[in-house]
Amino acid sequence: MASEGLGDRQRRLDAMLDKQDIHEVLARFSRGMDRFDRDTYLSAFWDDAEMAAGPFVGSAADCWDWAVPLHEAGQKLTHHALLQTTIDLDGDMAHAETYYQFIGRNRNESVWMAGGRYIDRLERREGHWRIALRTNVIEWACMPPPLPVPFAEVPDIAANGVSSRSPDDPAYRRPLVNRRVPHNPGKV
Template identity: 30%
Template sequence: MNDVLIDRLAIRDLVENWAVWRDAGDWERFRGVWHDDGRMMATWFQGTADQFIAVSRKGFENGVRILHFLGGTSIDLSGVRAIAQTKMTISQRAAVEGVECDVVCTGRFYDFLEKRDGRWGVVLRQPIYEKDRLDPIDPTKAPKLDPELLARFPEGYRHLAYLQTGIGYEVKRDMPGLTGTEVEKLYERGRRWLAGGDL
C-alpha cells in the first residue's frame, strides 16, 4: 500500500475509534485518539480533550448517554495535516418537560488532524449540526415545549439544545449548521489548516 492510502486508513480508524470508545466509556483508549493539545467543541462543552474526557466520564457515570453513529467519511490530506468530515448522528435520551424523549441530531464531524511522530491525532473536533428531531419514547405522550426557548437555538440543533438546557447544560448558540456564516468560517479555517496555517 502507498503512504497516502495508509494515512487515509489510519484516519478513518481514528474517527471510528473515537465514537466507539467514547460511547463505551473506554476512557484510556479514547484519550489516545487526541493529541496533547487537542480540543473539542460541542453544543454543551468547549475545551481541551482532557477536560472533555473528564466531563464525559462524570456524565457517563451519572447515567448521561450521548451516543454517536457514523456514516461516510471524506478526507482531505496535505502532508502531515488532514481535514476529515464524517457523517454522523448524535442521540440523547432525557426527560423533556416531564416526558422521556429521544433527540437525534444529524450532521458531520469536522476534524482537524495532524500526524506527529508517525501518529495521527485529533487537534480539533468541530461538529456541524444539520438537522434534528425530538421523539417521545411513549408515542401517546408529547412534551409541551416552550416555543420561546426553542427559538433561541439554531435550526440544526434546537431540539438537542432544548433537551440539554433542560438537564442543566449551558448550550453554545452559534455552532455551524448546514449553511450560513459559521460553517463558511469553519471551511475557511480548514483551508488554512491544510495550507499550514494555525488554528
C-alpha cells in the same frame, strides 16, 4: 488502459493507508464515548488538541470530564454513529469532515437524536495520526416518540451480553462466541 507508474501507485497506496489510519482514529473517539472507555477516547486526540462541542470549548480530556457525567446522568446508552467521511491529506496534516448521527436512550426511556458533522484537523506526529482540532457542527436534533422494543420477549436475548459502558460490553470479549441457543423463528 494505460499502465500506472510505480511511483504514482505507491503514492496512492500511502494515501489509502493514511486515510485508513484516520478512519480508525475517528472510530476510537466514538467507541470511547459510547463504551465510557477514557483511554480509547483519548487515544484519538493529541494531548494538546482543542475541542469545540456544543457549549464546551477546551481540551479533549476536559471535554471527557464534562461530557461523561452528562451522558451518565441522562442516558442508559449512546451511539455515536459515523457516516461518510471526506479526508484531504496534506503531508503530515489532514482535514476531515465526518457526518454523524447521535442516538441516546435516555433514562426516562425517551430517545434523543441529533446529527451533524465533525470537522477535524488531524496531524501525523512520529508516524501516528490523531485529532489536533475538532469542531462539532450540530445540524439537527429531535426526540421522537418511543416504540415498544420487539425483542423484549425473547428469552435468551441477553445470553451474548448486553450493552455496557465498560469492558463488560460484548465488543471487548475475546474470543467472541455465541451463547444463544440456535432458533429460526421463520421455520415451522
